[in-house]
Amino acid sequence: MTRAGDSDDLAPTEGLPARAGAAPAGDDGGGGSLANGTRMGRYRIDALLGRGGMGEVYRAEQLEPVRRTVALKLMNARRLDARHLAYFEVERQMLAHMKHPAIAQVYDAGATPEGFPFFAMEFIEGSPLTTYCEQHRLGLQARLELFARVCEGVQHAHQKGVIHRDLKPGNILVTEVDGRPVPKIIDFGIATAASRSLAAGEHAGEFERAGTPDYMSPEQAGLEPGLEVDTRSDVYSLGVLLYELLAGRRPGVGADTSRVVHTGTGTTVPPPSAQIETLAPGNAEARADQLGLSRPRLRRLLRDELDWVVLKAMRRDRTERYASAAALADELRRFLDDRPLLAVPASRGYTARKWLRRHRLGFAAASAVALAVLVGFGLSLYGLRQANAARAVAEEQRALAEQRSAELERVAAFQQSMLAGIDLPGMGATLAAGLREQIERDAPDLAPTLEPLLSASSPTDLARRLIDRDLLANALVAIERDFADRPDLAADLRESVARVQLELAVFDKAVEVAREVADYRERALGPGDPATLHARHIQASALSSTGDYQGALDLIVKLRADAAGLDELDPVRLEIEMAWHLALALVGEREQALELQRALATRLTEALGSGDPLAMKATNNLGISLARRGEMTEARAVFEDLYSRRVAALGAEHEDTLGTMSNLAVLRAMGRDHESALELHRSLVEVQTRRLGREHPTTLSERGNYANTLNAVGESAAAEAEWRAVLAGRQRILGGDARDTLRAKLNLAAVIARDGERFPEALALEEEVIEGRTRLLGPRHPDTVFILTNHGMTLYRAGRPAEAAAVLADAAPLALEVLGERNPQAISAVQIHGMALLAMGRAEAALVPLRQAMALRGGADGGDDLEVTPSAAATARALRRLGRAAEAQALEERYLAPLLAKPADARDDREAHVLELIAEQTALERR
The missing domain is CATH 1.25.40.10 (Tetratricopeptide repeat domain)
Known part of the structure; x- marks a missing residue:
């Protein structure tokens, strides 16, 4: 990545960059920095990128289980005590929960053998937000669309309980995927430092005031005594960023201070339009041209609308700012859609002008008719005035209703984030750490026997059972009790429970909860509403996971009819279409499914691009069907290409990437490329065990694939032991008649049959599988x-x-x-x-x-x-x-x-x- 324009970083902060760039001037890598080439666990240090108050950041190469370049953030060189390690765990959980296309992904976290904590994060090849927009001469619309996606990323962090506290161009990098700009927010260092301080009950003011002054809210800068930083501080910083994207400068740089407006209690900031007027002769025209507009049109758009948006975001009184980053993003989308802005003072003239812009073609036709019937002009004008007045009243009522609805939705969103944010591996690790701590404190003589027991068990599986029995069951009771008068919010919360049940492999319960949600939404919203379709899709997925393939297919066929009114490229409709293809294959209609999948993958790749998530998902499904049909060469080519694309677009440990990696490993094994297949299988078992636990269905599937490859290279004893463990796990988790349980029996039989003396045992197992599959x-x-x-x-x-x-x-x-x-x-x-x-x-x-x-x-x-x-x-x-x-x-x-x-x-x-x-x-x- 090139880091042009370091002037974006106006002052040192306590955050650490996750991007490329030279080390600070005068830093030769000394002062405790790690030398290039140093190994730190699975990472090799390549170069020092920067140093801040909390530690250092390096570009590093991850060597296993996959090779990739990462940004490695190493905290201050001191060993942490037990209390600070607990804070660090809070920080790790906070960052790991943020999974959004506009936020740099956290891959790994831990501590060095010496006790120094570190994060491994996505290494971003991109340019600062303002630099990218200027260098690529993005027009006004493109800038606002890009900035709205940044706001959505900030909103995601807020929903996870994280306030960034240092939003500035250098911490928002823009890279390109398939030729389209994609923003990535980095450096949550100050946010997590403050979270640790608050978790300890300490004063967090020093962290709140850390940041970059030119982008800092008054309360964060300490200008509002007694006010602690909340999410609206990030809204203020976003306002400054938007100002700079529009005017080309930060507020006040080169401004005529006589032309200012009030933004709250005593603070004055010139609006972007006034800032542009201070430019040297000819530069204002150049700025308008940079934004793809004439100077008069730019002046009109700023003064009439966008000045109001920027100044509302930057109000000194935070109660007067946008309530959230999502509200700011919505405002910008109103502008892009030619709808009235909430920041602009309401007037009938303004509302009418926006209405006319949205309906200019219809209005032109209406004008022609009006000219033809001149005699009725007076009456038409009167009617128009009355209609505009009624619309203004309706707009005010709608805005109030939207505000109240947004408040209720935030309550539901908070509850949903608590459910969706459950981190099974983290809970399992915490349980194991707690056991170690208790044994070391209360029975140290038993400590040597604990690690073998923990290795043979799975704390993550225990966490899964506790979540199902204690958390989800209680959540459903609480939803029934506390949201009886708001069935719409109750349905949203129940849907979140159903999704978690699917993740936990509690499929029977997920079927019932999703059905309740879908039935309510069908009554309230209709069968074709996207919310109804979402819930039915979850119900169908859960049905299929229980083994009721025909029931899932019947439901999806109904869903296709219900979704027919959506656009052909609507994500909900496409997800249902792909679910239909998979359901056809599961009931045995594989040829039909294959042809449908081939056509869909081709259509989506052409329409959306090869890097689009839905296009990649359709391609993955096609590869699976090709392999089942015996088209191994074509299937392997599909997965080799798709695997590299998904790693680049989603990261190596995204669940979609891991699914493609699994398919590729199987095909390599079938092509007798056993060494490469074994390497992939080992990595998959390690990653999925860490993510999901040893007996999660996905982990069991990867362990089975690994066992098959072991059997293929002649390691029959190891393969048999692994398949017996997989079979026992599937019988406990899924039941004896489940499809995957029967498959485990079949594979175990294949391993046993390699021993010429054990054919009767293998044949008996095969007969059990024949009986079970024929019956089911x-x-x-x-x-x-x-x-x-x-x-x-x-x-x-x-x-x-x-x-x-x-x-x-x-x-x-x-x-x-x-x-x-x-x-x-x-x-x-x-x-x-x-x-x-x-x-x-x-x-x-x-x-x-x-x-x-x-x-x-x-x-x-x-x-x-x-x-x-x-x-x-x-x-x-x-x-x-x-x-x-x-x-x-x-x-x-x-x-x-x-x-x-x-x-x-x-x-x-x-x-x-x-x-x-x-x-x-x-x-x-x-x-």
Whole structure:
């Protein structure tokens, strides 16, 4: 990142930058700074970026579990005692809860072995807000749209209980994603320092006064004795920033002090329009041109509207400022939409002018009609005046209603943030730390035995059960009791509970709570209202998670009809469309789902750009369906590309990025890229265990994938132990008949079957899976068909070819129909059917499926010869048994001879694997 224009940082603060830039002048890296190349845990120091009152910030390279550049903030070089470590935990939780596109993400936090706390944050490649706008010559509308997104980021921090206290251009960096500017707010150092002080019951004034004077509110600067800083102080700083974006200067710089207006009790600030008038001759025209306007139009827009917005945000009396950053953002969007501004004094003329701007085309047509009927002009004018007066009254009433509604919504938003902000890993870590502290204090002789017990348990899982039993259950009771007279707010709060229940994998409860919310909203708002659709979507997701796939599909089909009135690119409608595709796949309609997903991913990428979150989600779903259909090469290409895009756009530990990482790891393993797959799987298990706990369904899924890859590289004992643990966890969490529980049984059977002495145990497990899937999903569901073919193959490997042939005679054709002719499992079922017939001595009958397997793998049609070779070798063996040596020799010369001609040390892993497979097949036929 280039940090042009350090003049944005007018005075040192106690915050630490999370951006690139040189170290302070005269700083050669001494004075206790870490040397470049120093290792600190999983991080390597690259360069010192800056130093403040609270410590230092470095550019560092994170080396594991993923490699990325981070901004590493190291607190003052002193060991913290237990009390300060508790404050640091408050600070870590506060920053971790802020997840917003306009706020730099916190990746990690902890303490060095010496006890020095640190944060690892998103490293921003961008320019300060004002520098970016000036260098890119952003017009007025583009600046206001960008600034509104900054306000929304500040509002998110406020909802999480964080006041920034040092908003200035240098702490709001602008980077570009797909060519569009994206703001990132950094440096919450002062905010968190104050939070620690307040948590200790100490005086926080020193932190409140820390900051940058030119952007500081009067109460933060100490000009209003007795007033502590609240969120409106950040609103004041945003007002100064907006002033600078409009006028090109901060308030008062080069101003004529005779042209000022009052902003409260005694403080005067020239409005932006007056500031521009102080510019040298020709510079005012240049400023207007910079904003994409003529000078008269810029003067009119500022004096009539935007001056009022800036000065309201900067009132000395904070009760007269905008109540929140969100209110300031809403005001700017009113301006962009040509709606009346709340800051501008109400008048019928102003309201009429705004109305006419919004309806200029309709008004032009009305004027033409009025000219044609001149005789009625007097009456029309009178009617217009009456209508304007009525509209003015309606606007005032609407503004009052909006204010009251906003107050109630803030109450609900606070409650929702408390629920949505639950940090399971943090709670689990706190529980573990509490246990250590009690043991060390009360029974120090037991301390050596505690760590093994904590390692074998999962404090995060305990936290999950406590939240479900004590917090959520009590929350629902309180909502019923305290919000009975406000069912709209009660519904909002219940929806938050349902979302948390989904995260905690309490699916049955989530279904019921979401249904209650959706039923109320459907009665109050209608079935097509976005709020109703949101709640129904949660209900459908919970239904699917319980295994009721048909029930989820039926509900989503209704939702599609209800959402038909929304725009085609409306996020709610698109989420429902993607849920429909997934539901179709889950009930077995995979071909239809794949074609729909391909079309949607293409459409969204073209319409929204490849970096759009919805476009990436549609692409991820497409990759999953391609893999299930057997299009492994295309699926892997999709996920390789998508993984890098999601890391860049969302960060390496965003849940969407981790999902793509998981899919990519599986495909690498299926492509025999085992070393790379194992590395990804290990990282995923570590991250998800830390985030969610060892027995969260997502973590169990990653542990299962890791076990499969261990099994593929021959570490069967480790794979079996892991699958047994995963199966036990799924039985406890999801139940014995759950889809994922049955899948765990199937994978455990596959591991056991590698041991030739344990086929009866593996076959018994497979029979349990067949019974469960047939009963729950039906005989033609893809998952049922998969296990049937798998069972036939295991019977063949167990030396029971007649039973294998009987199963595969029906299962192999069904697999081609249901799974698709490109699916590896379906093709293998066809080939094993032929080999079972050959092992029974029925060579003539065996030729039909063996030749079919060759054709499906592309034999003699330009396909991958190495892929076809095992089928060709089996077909040649059948031909020799029938005395057709010439045909057999032709196949062997085409496919097998080139492979055998290579020296053993010249064969690659894939070639060696094919020869091992052929040897295994030959040995099985001779048993």
